[in-house]
Amino acid sequence: MCSNVSSTTMQSWRERSPSSYSLKIQNFSQLENSTLSSKSNEKYQSRLFSSGGYNWSMIIYPKGNDKDNGSGFLSMYVEIDSTSLMSKPQTEVFADVRFFVFNKNVNKYITIQDVESKRFNTLKTVWGLPQVLPLDTFSDPNNGYVFEGDQCEFGVDVIVAPPPANWDILSFNEKFPCPKFHWILKNFSELKELVYTSSILPVGGRKWFLSLYPNGESAKTDGESAKVDDERVSIYLILADNETLREDEKVFAQAQLRLLDPFGHDHVTVELKDWHIKSNPGWGHRHFMSRTELQKAYLGKKDTLTIEIEFEVVSETKCSPII
Template sequence: FGIDIFVDQSYQREVFSYDENVTNPIFTWNLTNFSTLYNYSYTSNTFSSGNRNWVLKVYPNGYGVGKDNYLSLFLLSENNEINYVKATLRVLNQITSRNVVKQVEGWPNAAENGWGFQEFITLADLQDKSKGFVVSDMLQVQVEITAFSKHTPIN
């Protein structure tokens, strides 16, 4: 009676940990001519934070349950990496310091393969000039990445 054992050489063990020393943690994106944006969604230029490449994605008239009532905002990994991320998303108030701020933490959601909210800020708040979110037809959105997962192979 004998047993043959095969070991798959492609199997690697990893240590899961956080990198909280994020370089260039804040990225601000100015969406000019906001009232005339007619596309379904807009994606920012690529920015680097923590030696990884990211983009912000905005749906000016909402996405999913936010459609037609909210602006939707997401942080995406440019390379579609599946990582655990902690970040703060903001729609900046350009008159006062009353920004709309929402925290994301976790694995990317299935709908966008990123982190964010379908109901980030109401369109009514954006259209109300006295609220200060859209000034001179410009909206400012921002992300601050505070931590993300890193995988260290164990030899």
């Protein structure tokens, strides 16, 4: 028979001994008697031991902790030394705590632990289990917890959870002092180069530019260059070269890209929305619009093309240093 434990505790058996602290008692009945004095408060408190950079002690109530609903049970606790706690920059400690009671019959430790990490601070220095084992179960020599006359062994593992060494803080900025930019290309019908780029667009702590292929972007298929798609204009939003991303870094951008009608009636708007990564820092539309349609309806009197981009969202990631 095992103790009555809450639904958040787990019991199991383990051969390996406790790694944080072990207490072997040669005469358990004498320990019981020693805790009956008024000064002991019916408990035995171990010497200090170190775990996770802090000092701890294990507390045993041989007759149970009546003040914590432990009457009729063996009660076990662990206490953090407040002196070591206050000497650290971290004012609170999270720890996984596992209690042990050795069983000679199976030569293993019954282990009892809570599924949740426990918070220790200057206001809460003690945590434990008031009902580890029923006293009649523990005291019966036939059950193996008290053996070779009056010997027994208790233990505890205190595994201190360090602050996270790796972390990211991802935010999405939606407010910019200047979210809208215009790019004017003069003498569009005479453009001969494969690709043209805008000036730098500083938004969201990053630097961007637009890339336009007047005769369509050249693509590669199966290792061979495909023909230039001179029927469609291609346009992309790209992170500037000096915005070098790490291999695992990515930046999200959402923007409205508009081809402005010089007469102000029929602007063409497409959405740019994607994650920019090192291997692909640019996203856009390869088949944005046919060159014929563009020249017919979207060039000004002086053969000028006006492109507008309005940024709506740019992500920012703050992360821990990479070692």
